[in-house]
Amino acid sequence: MRRKKYRLWQSCMVMLLLIQSLKGNPLDLKAIYSEQISTETNKALEQIAQDYEEMTEVITIGYSTTKQTEIKALKLGKGEKSILINGTHHGREALTTVLILNQISYLAEAYVEKQTINGQDVRTVLNTVSIWFVPLVNPDGATIALSTRPEWKANGRGVDLNRNYPTLYATIATKPTPGPSGYAGTEAFSELETQALRDLCKVQEFEAAIAYHSAGEVIYWWYHQTGELYKHSLVIGCMLSHATQYSLVPISQSRGGRGFTDWFIQSLKKPSFTLEVGKNANGKRLSLMEYDQIWKANKEIPFLLAKEMINLNSHEWQVTINEVQIKGKTIFGRGVVPVKAICQALNLNYSYMPEEKQISLTDGNNILSFKQGEKIALYNEEPLEIVVPAHIQEGEMYLPLKNILELFSM
Ligand SMILES: [Zn+2]
Known part of the structure; x- marks a missing residue:
């Protein structure tokens, strides 16, 4: 019985190696x-x-x-x-x-x-x-x-x-x-x-x-x-x-x-x-x-x-929201803002999971999560397509402004 299991495991490993070696051949x-x-x-x-x-x-x-x-x-x-x-x-x-x-x-x-x-x-x-x-x-x-x-x-x-x-x-x-x-x-x-x-x-x-x-x-x-x-x-x-x-x-x-x-x-x-x-x-x-x-x-x-x-196709700008100064960027006409400043301005909490490079924003009722580089965000677990992916620049995570403003009313 043990030997059988081992053989099964062994053939699975061979298959896996084969698939891996075919990919990116x-x-x-x-x-x-x-x-x-x-x-x-x-x-x-x-x-x-x-x-x-x-x-x-x-x-x-x-x-x-x-x-x-x-x-x-x-x-x-x-x-x-x-x-x-x-x-x-x-x-x-x-x-x-x-x-x-x-x-x-x-x-x-x-x-x-x-x-x-x-x-x-x-x-x-x-x-x-x-x-x-x-x-x-x-x-x-x-x-x-x-x-x-x-x-x-x-x-x-x-x-x-x-x-x-x-x-x-x-x-x-x-x-x-x-x-x-x-x-x-x-x-x-x-x-x-x-x-x-x-x-x-x-x-x-x-x-x-x-x-x-x-x-x-x-x-x-x-x-x-x-x-x-x-x-x-x-x-x-x-x-x-x-x-x-x-x-x-x-x-x-x-x-x-x-x-x-x-x-x-x-x-x-x-x-x-x-x-x-x-x-x-x-x-x-x-x-x-x-x-x-x-x-x-x-x-x-x-x-x-x-x-x-x-x-x-990017340029930088500054705006003050609720007395918080935000240094944002426009990339191909779409605004992105640094997470710390926008959360402070809109009174949101955020948490960061470095392993997954995932950041979540919440106003206490709703949660919006972004992963670095991904085109899909999650809003209360529902997928949401975004135009400019969340990204890190000079140690700061930038998020698409439009989605944040739409989902968290000021
Ligand atoms: Zn030629």
Whole structure:
């Protein structure tokens, strides 16, 4: 009997270990960076979405023009606002697809494990700003580049997707006929791949975007923007340059046009960046040997961009309620206040459970509880959706003002 129980326990442990080892399984770089890239990429996205279903969502945003291959996007986080990371507009630059798939699984793991990156709580950031990833914009072109034509940039029918966007002041040279690179198509958005990205951008209204390309270790950030958009673009560009050690391309060398980044800046009036990863291309696809270096430089980039968008869209203010001075913040138009001051002003009691990072407020009759980084609060045990998650900054817990004022009358 005892032995039986032991065996049962043993097989349960084996199952548990198996499940754990499957979850967050490291991606098979060689399988992805092969002529099977489109199948492997979509398989990896579905697997990640299944492993981390709590905070991911996968959708098909369109199809490739020649082979009707599904182009998928994955959303990570529950933030109301969002940013976009895309890769492989150009077939031969498909190492950026490998990079993006790894960025997704790295962040998904950090989210479920409640980790911090650079001292920032991952859940708090991703539950304020979600990240959409489109790792493989050009599946047909990538398949060509990884099988027979290592120099191939265009899509399956020879249109260069990063020349297929409508922009004013385009100066970049184009070729008159379809081929491996440089042909802009019969008109802007003539290709299903660029249409798919355009439609996703229009629906999601991203706060910022990164398009990964290769090579050269430089960052394009400017396309005729001025004023506030120029300032924000420069601040983010400097942050990205500092994090990756890639150089910002000077304005005098930035006037290209017809690309995703140019269109995004000009048409959607939000910051966008082209990050050129890798050193040595010689007009061909990058070698997998370069991958480690690229990974080190870019691992945290999507997270850092999401965090920077929160910084750029926050401001501080002060208000006096019942003679208590409260120093609050507005994040994307939503107010948050430090717990001690608001409780004093509204005569509420609060208790904090450090283990769970949970704080509860009560007026004697009702209890409102928040957990750091979570999108759901509890009001008298009933779930309540909140817009900006509770978060700790400089040792102080900040809570959404709207919910507190609504639930505890002054
Ligand atoms: Zn490119």
